Amino acid sequence: MSKAPKHHVLPEEFRAWFEKRGFRGDMDIDKFCVRLEQAHHQAIHGGGNWRSGRTWPNEWNRMIMEALREAEVEAGRMLTRNEVLNIVASRMKRYDIPMKFIQGGRR
Incomplete structure (x- = not known):
């Protein structure tokens, strides 16, 4: 059984935006990842189980x-x-995303 996927809570495609606001070095956005069950992770990104997806008013990255x-x-x-x-x-609290951060990586 594989581990639940990692999810960047600070969207990777906006890395430069976050860097301008101090997210560099020890506070790099890769330090702000969480593990989510596959269905929850897919729902955040607008796919997967449509019932889970319906609980998300917008796709996570766009909403943030x-x-x-x-x-x-x-x-x-x-x-x-x-x-x-x-x-x-x-937003994490509102959508029951755990505040247990793990090290992520660049894609």
Whole structure:
């Protein structure tokens, strides 16, 4: 039986965006991964079990980036690393994503 897949809670395709906000070195986005069961992981990305997928209002990466961009517009400045983490943590809690981070890797 294989391990549950790793999921970057800070979307990899926006690595440069996160780096500009302090996610480098010891705080690289690869440090913010969680293991999710396959069906839960696929549901986050808009696929897999449609019943699980229905619990997600948007695909995870899009939802997170929309929330972060809206927060920056509201603040009128670039978010700090801690502000980004607070927003992401609130979404993780809302969608029952464990806050048990593991080391991920680049694709």
